Amino acid sequence: xxxxxxxxxxxxxxxxxxxxxxxxxxxxxxxxxxxxxxxxxxxxxxxxxxxxxxxxxxxxxxxxxxxxxxxxxxxxxxxxxxxxxxxxxxxxxxxxxxxxxxxxxxxxxxxxxxxxxxxxxxxxxxxxxxxxxxxxxxxxxxxxxxxxxxxxxxxxxxxxxxxxxxxxx
Numbered sequence: 001x002x003x004x005x006x007x008x009x010x011x012x013x014x015x016x017x018x019x020x021x022x023x024x025x026x027x028x029x030x031x032x033x034x035x036x037x038x039x040x041x042x043x044x045x046x047x048x049x050x051x052x053x054x055x056x057x058x059x060x061x062x063x064x065x066x067x068x069x070x071x072x073x074x075x076x077x078x079x080x081x082x083x084x085x086x087x088x089x090x091x092x093x094x095x096x097x098x099x100x101x102x103x104x105x106x107x108x109x110x111x112x113x114x115x116x117x118x119x120x121x122x123x124x125x126x127x128x129x130x131x132x133x134x135x136x137x138x139x140x141x142x143x144x145x146x147x148x149x150x151x152x153x154x155x156x157x158x159x160x161x162x163x164x165x166x167x168x169x
Contacts, residue, residue: 017048024051024107028090031106037088045069046081047102050091056099056131092120094131096160105135119143119157125165132165 017025025044032039039047049065050057059078066073082100085091090107091100103120121134139159147154 017052021048021051024102024104027107028088031090032088035088037084042070042077043081043084046078047085047090050085050100051102051104051107053101055129056094056097056101058097058099062100092122092133092158094122094124094160095158096124096162097129097131101131101133104133121159122161123165124160124162125168126162127164127168130165130167 016022025039025048028047029039029044045066046062049062053061059075059082062082063073063075063078066078070077082091082093085100086093089103091102093100101122105120119140121136121139123132123134125131140157143157144154
């Protein structure tokens, strides 16, 4: 999605994302409000950049993009925003790539994670780097069943599977 720049009410540059991304950002803001959290302009901008990226994006790439709109942006700024977005379940960290992707299932649909279990599965193409997020209830059910059998209380789960995507095959 393309984006353009405009000035916000304080006269500073504000990034405006495409309609779909703006809709997801509004949903994220509503979700945060319901949970007693605040999606500040800085956090919203970082989330918008993650949503707009065509593949997982690293913290320093985010910092470079953030500096286009925000003077004085520094690594702690990005890391604090990423920590908040992770805590709210709005993004995922792909550990294998040390990069971040938006939780599109959360932001596209009208549901939030049931039973406070945030589970994600990712297919990572080792050739092109494309990442596909799955939301497979059978995988989640199998994992919950296995952990409950061991009297383990699962709170979050991220599964990363590597292979070759259809486009690269």
